[in-house]
Amino acid sequence: MGVSTPRLNPEAAAEAAPVAVRRAASSELERYAELLREARFIHGVSLGRDAWRRLRRNWAAMAALIFLVVLSLLSILTPLLPLRPPRTVNLPRQFGPPLTSPLFSESWNVPSDEQALDRMLDQGFGQLGFFSQWLLNLRVEWFGDWQLNSICGTDLLGRDLFSRLMWGSRVSLAVGLVATLVSLVIGVSWGATAGYLGGRTDNAMMRFVDMLYSIPFIFVVIFLITILSEPTKVKPWLDEHDIDRIVIFFVVVGAIYWLTMSRVVRGQVISLKQNQFIEAARTIGASQRRIIFRHLVPNLMSIVIVYLTLTIPSVMLFEAFLSFLGLGVEAPDVSWGLLANEGVNVITPVKIYWWVIVFPSLALGLTLFSLNILGDGLRDALDPRLKNR
Amino acid sequence: MAITLWAVFTVTFLLMHSVPGGPFSAEKKLDPAVERNLRAKYNLDAPLIEQYFDMLGGYLRLDFGISYKMADFGVNEIIAQALPVSASLGILATLFAVTVGLTAGVLAAVRRGTIWDFGFMSLATLGIALPSFIVASLAILLFVFVWPIFPAGGWGRIENLILPSICLGAPYAAYIARLSRTGMLEVLGQDYIRTAYAKGLPQRTVVLRHALKGAILPVVSYLGPAIAGILTGSLVIERIFAIPGLGAHFIQAATQLDYFLAMALTILYTAVLYTLNFLVDLSYAFLDPRVKLS
Numbered sequence: 237m238g239v240s241t242p243r244l245n246p247e248a249a250a251e252a253a254p255v256a257v258r259r260a261a262s263s264e265l266e267r268y269a270e271l272l273r274e275a276r277f278i279h280g281v282s283l284g285r286d287a288w289r290r291l292r293r294n295w296a297a298m299a300a301l302i303f304l305v306v307l308s309l310l311s312i313l314t315p316l317l318p319l320r321p322p323r324t325v326n327l328p329r330q331f332g333p334p335l336t337s338p339l340f341s342e343s344w345n346v347p348s349d350e351q352a353l354d355r356m357l358d359q360g361f362g363q364l365g366f367f368s369q370w371l372l373n374l375r376v377e378w379f380g381d382w383q384l385n386s387i388c389g390t391d392l393l394g395r396d397l398f399s400r401l402m403w404g405s406r407v408s409l410a411v412g413l414v415a416t417l418v419s420l421v422i423g424v425s426w427g428a429t430a431g432y433l434g435g436r437t438d439n440a441m442m443r444f445v446d447m448l449y450s451i452p453f454i455f456v457v458i459f460l461i462t463i464l465s466e467p468t469k470v471k472p473w474l475d476e477h478d479i480d481r482i483v484i485f486f487v488v489v490g491a492i493y494w495l496t497m498s499r500v501v502r503g504q505v506i507s508l509k510q511n512q513f514i515e516a517a518r519t520i521g522a523s524q525r526r527i528i529f530r531h532l533v534p535n536l537m538s539i540v541i542v543y544l545t546l547t548i549p550s551v552m553l554f555e556a557f558l559s560f561l562g563l564g565v566e567a568p569d570v571s572w573g574l575l576a577n578e579g580v581n582v583i584t585p586v587k588i589y590w591w592v593i594v595f596p597s598l599a600l601g602l603t604l605f606s607l608n609i610l611g612d613g614l615r616d617a618l619d620p621r622l623k624n625r
Numbered sequence: 626m627a628i629t630l631w632a633v634f635t636v637t638f639l640l641m642h643s644v645p646g647g648p649f650s651a652e653k654k655l656d657p658a659v660e661r662n663l664r665a666k667y668n669l670d671a672p673l674i675e676q677y678f679d680m681l682g683g684y685l686r687l688d689f690g691i692s693y694k695m696a697d698f699g700v701n702e703i704i705a706q707a708l709p710v711s712a713s714l715g716i717l718a719t720l721f722a723v724t725v726g727l728t729a730g731v732l733a734a735v736r737r738g739t740i741w742d743f744g745f746m747s748l749a750t751l752g753i754a755l756p757s758f759i760v761a762s763l764a765i766l767l768f769v770f771v772w773p774i775f776p777a778g779g780w781g782r783i784e785n786l787i788l789p790s791i792c793l794g795a796p797y798a799a800y801i802a803r804l805s806r807t808g809m810l811e812v813l814g815q816d817y818i819r820t821a822y823a824k825g826l827p828q829r830t831v832v833l834r835h836a837l838k839g840a841i842l843p844v845v846s847y848l849g850p851a852i853a854g855i856l857t858g859s860l861v862i863e864r865i866f867a868i869p870g871l872g873a874h875f876i877q878a879a880t881q882l883d884y885f886l887a888m889a890l891t892i893l894y895t896a897v898l899y900t901l902n903f904l905v906d907l908s909y910a911f912l913d914p915r916v917k918l919s
Contacts, residue, residue, distance in 0.1 A: 454857045454860075455857075455890070455891045455895065456637065458875070458876075458891075459879065459887050459888065462880075462887050463640050557756065557857075560758050560861055561876050561879075563876075563879060576759060576762065580758070588766070588771070590766060594763070600756070600759060601756075605751065605754035607754075608750065608754045609750070609754075
């Protein structure tokens with residue numbers, strides 16, 4: 237989006253006309269001054285701003301964008317919110333229906349003793365990173381005993397579903413984002429290099445992509461996860477090196493999802509390569525590396541962003557799919573796929589605990605839906621020619 | 626295709642054998658003598674390369690070996706039992722996706738800009754965004770418990786098939802609806818459609834006889850990915866509805882570390898996928914005379 241397309245706006249053009257007549261008589265220096273003054277009236281409308289203007293008119297995409305921003309903020313700040321602890325088991329409240337009144341209550345008994353508090357937080361929230369721990373302490377300080385009621389009900393072990401959804405959103409969103417970024421880096425470098433070098437290298441690199449394309453990865457991934465959870469040797473080794481399923485997932489997704497990205501990027505690079513600014517860069521002796529990463533890659537941004545917003549939901553879906561099958565995120569960590577799975581597992585004809593199914597599905601569905609809408613909107617905004625394709 | 630199958634076979638084989646311990650290192654230790662006998666019987670002490678060719682030969686003869694976890698069952702028997710179940714589910718889901726998707730797409734295109742168009746397309750966007758297991762859980766909630774018209778799960782009767790195949794086909798129906806709408810709109814704007822109208826044909830004939838054939842092409846080329854998706858989707862659907870198909874076995878094999886079964890099913894899925902894709906390509910050539918088979 238870094239490229240600006242200078243555009244004469246009408247007022248500037250009207251003023252510029254008489255200036256041009258006078259310019260003929262003036263000296264060289266004055267001519268340059270004139271040019272400078274003229275240039276001041278010319279505003280470049282960058283592709284980004286242009287696209288933003290178009291996007292703002294698309295109310296569905298904007299609603300999706302706002303929803304996603306709010307959701308991400310909330311999920312980052314989850315430890316700060318006065319939620320019930322997601323891991324505290326409360327068997328008397330097993331499958332408690334959603335309660336909304338009172339919305340907040342002073343029912344969380346924070347012990348005054350430092351050690352007891354630490355133990356309680358550990359049990360309720362598990363081991364947290366530095367940032368989350370800091371937020372959590374802040375929450376204890378600010379809200380004290382206040383906590384939100386179980387507005388989404390409780391699950392099989394009486395744990396608060398809303399709180400689990402919020403903590404699960406951290407995992408689901410992070411997985412979607414990080415894994416997509418991994419695939420982005422690989423895909424863009426691969427595609428840009430292949431497209432730029434062209435010829436035999438391009439051919440070889442793309443045949444490699446074609447080959448990988450033809451492998452049905454989901455089955456191979458499930459097989460891989462089977463292998464990696466072998467309990468006697470592999471699992472302990474992985475645990476020892478702090479590699480859990482989420483990390484494996486990042487690697488695997490990074491390895492799969494870059495394929496389409498590299499194809500898209502390569503196509504774009506091949507068409508960009510013919511442009512004059514690349515030739516100009518080559519003429520003044522820029523290195524190939526510099527041309528690829530400084531001149532080509534920024535021009536690919538629009539197509540990459542569109543593809544990104546469409547990859548994130550499919551990655552999240554893949555994570556949910558694996559977690560749903562019990563092959564993804566492992567308890568006590570939560571993710572939306574895992575929660576949806578828990579919901580499906582407790583379906584019984586005796587009594588309907590609708591909230592354990594509906595709320596995780598709603599969370600996952602709404603997020604995926606918004607991402608898709610935003611992706612479509614971005615595509616239309618960044619490249620109006622593609623509209624309704 | 627053969628090359629890809631071979632590649633998948635080799636990769637899975639190497640992965641399987643790169644795991645230290647092997648199949649007998651479960652928590653419950655086997656009697657050493659028994660283990661030795663088993664190892665001898667299945668040639669597990671032979672050098673890797675020999676095992677590799679042994680197994681490759683077995684696969685070529687369609688003998689997929691034994692299951693580690695299920696007593697009395699060879700992988701072949703499991704497949705023989707589960708394949709028809711999964712196949713009927715998959716075929717029904719595909720049929721559902723194509724018929725419903727095409728109808729909705731064509732209707733939306735013909736009545737462009739009306740409430741029908743908007744309704745179908747919003748539904749389609751929703752269907753594309755929602756994963757099949759969410760559709761399935763909500764469907765169970767609605768049609769099994771709240772309004773009990775379908776059984777919750779199991780296998781054997783016709784009713785058992787309906788809800789799973791609808792849930793499995795739904796996302797693809799949505800995508801096909803969108804594709805066929807776009808394709809139809811494009812075709813409807815062409816000259817030969819105007820000619821057809823001009824010579825006084827009723828709309829029905831124009832749409833069904835003249836336009837549909839052109840509009841169906843993007844749908845056919847999407848069938849390949851759709852079939853792949855339905856195959857993977859069947860993993861979750863079979864689990865949710867407790868259907869004893871291949872997907873259920875595959876997941877079970879994966880969670881219980883039944884390597885041989887998992888490997889055989891991986892290969893089988895790959896083979897099925899390729900065969901179906903090949904058929905789709907063939908049908909493409911029949912529908913569009915401009916495409917030449919090479």
